[in-house]
Amino acid sequence: MTNNYILRRIRFTFHYNDAKMIELFAKGGLAVTPEQVTLWLKKDDDPDYVRCTDHEFAHFLNGLTIEKRGPREDGTQPKAEYALNNNIIFRKLKIAFNLKDQDILDLLQNANFTLGKSELSAFFRKPDHRHYRECQDQVLRNFLQGLQLRETNTSTAERQSQFQAIKAKAANKKAAAQKERSNKKQSGHVNPYAKDKPKSEKVFYQNPNKKPKDEKEKRPTLSLKKDKPKNETPETKPARKEESHGESNGGFSWKK
Numbered sequence: 001m002t003n004n005y006i007l008r009r010i011r012f013t014f015h016y017n018d019a020k021m022i023e024l025f026a027k028g029g030l031a032v033t034p035e036q037v038t039l040w041l042k043k044d045d046d047p048d049y050v051r052c053t054d055h056e057f058a059h060f061l062n063g064l065t066i067e068k069r070g071p072r073e074d075g076t077q078p079k080a081e082y083a084l085n086n087n088i089i090f091r092k093l094k095i096a097f098n099l100k101d102q103d104i105l106d107l108l109q110n111a112n113f114t115l116g117k118s119e120l121s122a123f124f125r126k127p128d129h130r131h132y133r134e135c136q137d138q139v140l141r142n143f144l145q146g147l148q149l150r151e152t153n154t155s156t157a158e159r160q161s162q163f164q165a166i167k168a169k170a171a172n173k174k175a176a177a178q179k180e181r182s183n184k185k186q187s188g189h190v191n192p193y194a195k196d197k198p199k200s201e202k203v204f205y206q207n208p209n210k211k212p213k214d215e216k217e218k219r220p221t222l223s224l225k226k227d228k229p230k231n232e233t234p235e236t237k238p239a240r241k242e243e244s245h246g247e248s249n250g251g252f253s254w255k256k
Contacts, residue, residue, distance in 0.1 A: 001137040003057035004040050004049070006089065006144065010064070011041065013148045021060075028063030029077050030056060054084040061089065065096040086135035087123050090143070094124070097147070107146030108139075115139065 011021060018037050025032045039050035052060075058080035065078065072078070081088065094104065101120055108115050122133035 001086065001140055002044060003052040003054065003084070004042075004044065006140075007052060007057070007060065008041055008043075009144045009148065013144070013151050024063035024067055025056075025060050026063065027066045028059035028061070029080065030059035030063075032056075055080055055082045057089075058082075058084060058092075061092040061096065065092065068096050069098060086137065086140050087127075090135050090140055091124055093143070104143065107150060108142055109146070110149050111142040111146040113139070113142035113146075 007021075010016070016024070018034055018041075021037050021041075022032055022034065025037075036050075039048060040052045042049045062078040062080055093099075099107075101117060104120060105115060105117065119133065122131050123135045123139070125132045
């Protein structure tokens, strides 16, 4: 989740105009121009989009805290961090709106998001604590949605959450397909829908009427060649007698 997204949500929730946004940055100790604010409030896919850095956004959150709860009693200015994460942003918003843990759980419940009290307290612990837990974008997004519902009774975060869910599902499906293709290249093609064949001995068909080789009867053979005498030679071979009343045709004759 980007800093610009949270800026847009807070501006829409509390109906802040550009002049009010500039005032909140000034209360946090940072002077900004209307052009900067306009570019920060553009959507992420806009070609004129400019990212709001963590240090700049920390000044805005400090100014929001002063706007909602007043300046510190000793008059000191809160320090603006150079690196932010969801846990720090969540803690700053909790302080700015003077929310207790149960208030946050109620806001999340209004956004149809259920979270345990122990899970919520883990977000506000120190990073070196053994029960510390990183705050995910989904938790912070639903918190902003619940806050928007409480302030305006309208919300646009639900469609954003659905879009993010569809986008994540498509990305997971694409990654799974790529992994499957790489596995096929390494181990060869494997049909995932093929059923395992049961292991059994091969059965060959045998003719029950089949006789053994010894009992087989020899079939008569037909030969088209005439048997020659063993001692027959071309000299002793008798001349073929042609019939006067027929014509020869390959050793066969017939009457006209």
